[in-house]
Amino acid sequence: MAAEEVLQTVDHYKTEIERLTKELTETTHEKIQAAEYGLVVLEEKLTLKQQYDELEAEYDSLKQELEQLKEHVLEENAATALVLQLKEMLSALTLLLRQLSEEAAHALESHIIWSK
DSSP, rough: HHHHHHHHHHHHHHHHHHHHHHHHHHHHHHHHHHHHHHHHHHHHHHHHHHHHHHHHHHHHHHHHHHHHHHOOOHHHHHHHEEEEEHHHHHHHHHHHHHHHHHHHHHHHHHHHHHHH
């Protein structure tokens, strides 16, 4: 019986070794899969970071362009306002010149009448 017990013990240990080997293989495989998944996630994160950086640079560029356009519009508005002011001044000067011409003509007429 001792030999039979030894064989049973050996069989038990063989079975246990096979079970542990299988479990180790499965665990190792799971860890490898987890590591591969982690690498995929890391690569995706790096890609997203690069896309984010590119979008941020484009945003900054567009923001700067918008500021330049705003300044240009303000300059255009200021120039338009200046043109309007100059037109008003020209109209006022034209009116003043007309009045002065009329006064000069009237004064000349009066002078001619008094001279006679």
